[in-house]
Amino acid sequence: GSSINWPPEFHPGVPWKGLQNI
């Protein structure tokens, strides 16, 4: 897939998108 959106960014108070890969 595309690596343009890697890494999934973390921002306080916002659910982290990287969890979709766990």
Next chain:
Amino acid sequence: QEPLTASMLAAAPLHEQKQMIGERLYPLIHDVHTQLAGKITGMLLEIDNSELLLMLESPESLHAKIEEAVAVLQAH
């Protein structure tokens, strides 16, 4: 703010564990790399929780990982 512990994490669902760690890591990373803090935190959250807890307690190892992450991001 009390330190985050393995037992506190274990009491939370998996999807909340990374979020709890991220909320602790982000401000520390933001102090060092304001512009890249979101990306660096996201990268570091891919590390095992047990290692992340050690990094939260050890500024030296945290900063070493931050610099590794920055190097990877700049090469990417």
